[in-house]
Amino acid sequence: MIELSTVYAVAAAVYALAAVGLVAWLTRIPERRRTYCYPAVAAVGVSAVTTALSLVGVGVVAVGGGSLDLPSVLDDLIAYPLLWGVAALLANESRRTVGVFVAVPVVQVVAFNAASVLGGVVGLVGIATVVAGHLLLAYLLFGPVWERAGRLPDRQRLLHWKARNLLLFLIGMLIAYAVLGVAGVFDTYVSGVLGEYVGALIRVGFAGFLFANVDAIDVDDAGDELLDAVRPEIDPDRPDAAGGD
Template identity: 85%
Template sequence: MIELSTVYAVAAAGYALAALGLVAWLRRLPRDRRTYCYPAVAAVGVSAVTTALSLAGVGVVALGGASLDIPSVLDDLIAYPLLWAVAALLADESRRTVGVFVAVPAVQVVAFNVASVVGGAVGIVGILVVIGGHVLLAYLLFGPVWERARRLPDRRRLLHWKARNLLLFLIGMLIVFALLGVAGVFDTYVSGVLGEYVGALIRVGFAGFLFANVDAVVATGEGSGPLDRLSPSDGDAAAVDGTPSGD
């Protein structure tokens, strides 16, 4: 069986290579599209550093019968808020709403790590916060955020729709695996491998999806989103009414 340290080493190297590839790809994109891609690149780059630190044992502290991997916690605190913020920005959301999409996953990360270390009643509350946060994000994305996104040009609305569904599915899957690990269904090795696999799938997979489709981002000028301040074109105004098939 492959040692868990080898899995972490491969993950760190994979993140580093992916980050370099994304930076090279980023340089080929139009400047007005790069703003949406920076957070995804940052999430992958930070994961390369924090995974290497965890592999070296830096910042891993023992707390009673459990251990807290501080670099891993910082990685999650940076990556998931950044990726959710991108999903909100693609819907041309306001700074306040984007702030909600940054704050909720940050609270989820803290709550999960408290639950895994403390356990007991506090741990149950932490798990409920994690699940409730995902439900809240789903409600916002399928409700108020989607109502706004429906007024965007077709290609941008479809990009947001795909990004939303991708993140909800992948992070939902990660939450399920993480909770099963806390419950003792998986041993340390399996939990570590699954965590690295799903984490890489979320970060690198979402970044690749975004880069491949970022040309769908157009300046609408009709919303209060922080990245769109240009005047709408006639072509954009004519493309507002449709909805992507399947939703």
């Protein structure tokens, strides 16, 4: 059987090679569309570093009766909010809505790690929080966000639809594996392998998908849709327009 350390080493190498490839790919993408790609590149790059740290045992601390891999936790705290934020930005959502899509994964990651370390009632509450967060994001994406996405050009709306479905499926699968792992269905080795495999699939797969379809984003010389989505709207006719919202 392949050692778990070998699995981590392969994962770190995959992330590093993917990050280099994505950075090279960025040079062929129009500047106004690159802004959408940076978060995906950052997610892959951070994963390369944190996986390498986990491989050599840096940041692994004993908590209660188990251990907590701090680089892995940091990786999740950065990657999932970034990817969900991109999914919201592809729908040209408001700053407030993008903030929700960034905040919910942060809560999920904290809740899951608390559940895996503390167990008991706290563990049950943590798992319930993770599942509820995923259901909340699904509701927003299939409901209000999708309804507002009707104003998008057809190609960008289709891109958002595909990105939404990809993240919901892959992260939902990761949550299912993780919950089964906490419940003791899988041993440490199987949980580690599945976690690394699905994690890489989410980060590298989503980045590759986004880069391959970035031309569908409706950004031209008239303005940057991403910046319009994350900055407050200012009505020049309002007396307080100079002060923002």
